[in-house]
Amino acid sequence: MTYDLFIGDYAYSSWSLRGWLLFRALGLKPQVHLVDFNKAGVAEQMPQAAPARTVPAMRTPDGTLVWDSLAMAEELHSRHPDGGLWPDDPAARGLGRSLACEMHSGFTALRGECPMNLRTAYRDVPLSDATKTDIARIETIWTHARERYSQHGPWLLGNYSIADIAFAPVAARFAGYDVTLSDVAQAYVDTHLSDTMFRQWRTMALVTGDTLPWYAKPFDTRPWPGPEPVPARPVDDGPAVNATCPFTGGTPRYFLEFEGRIFGFEN
Ligand SMILES: N[C@@H](CCC(=O)N[C@@H](CS)C(=O)NCC(=O)O)C(=O)O
Incomplete structure (x- = not known):
């Protein structure tokens, strides 16, 4: 028996990116069930996961259904405590949980105004004051974490954790909407953009599913700012x-x- 993982569109489903990264970070290979955002509603496409009605959702090998990316993160950490999703150090873990939870419950202006779209990068994007306030707050809490843990590695708590998984779609938004950031915040975004797991997901986003017009924005575009693809x-x-x-x-x-x-x- 393995896990079942229900995810939405690779290009646009920011919450699904989180769910998928959890499994990749643990080195687990779930059975993936793809919900198509260009078809019927999400809940209709996954009746076998009811009463879950959003993606991501997962069914554990013992048949337990878990939905909501944060619930999945904590449940996977509980079931795989040596998998490194949270650090053992209580101080780092406490900070990490604060970061992940603030992301989970906040930044609605940024999320609404700049939906994740891994197929396009815009330039010179005019942002509202509310979104600028969200961005400034994110920079503050990223800097707080990086000042404490940068000697352990490039992620928020040094090593990769649920806090980084929570913010991966934010890094994608900052890249996609040409957000000007402090050096510390930009370096953290670049760490996501060059991360193998993130790049694998984005590759799937480029080749899977339709380009959905309702995510398009009326801005000039620029090349995706991540690392250059290798010639093959x-x-x-x-x-x-x-x-x-x-x-x-x-x-x-x-x-x-x-x-x-x-x-x-x-x-
Ligand atoms: N807080 C939830 C949000 C999940 C969510 O809203 N997912 C979107 C896709 S990115 C969805 O399934 N929307 C379908 C709907 O609302 O009907 C989580 O963390 O999993």
């Missing part, structure tokens, strides 16, 4: 150096060559 070329056949697809865990059927080595992917 498609090839007809393997064998690949990897036995399973790094995205799906399935058997590779498509292949590419990169720096003299062949890698395989399921889709």
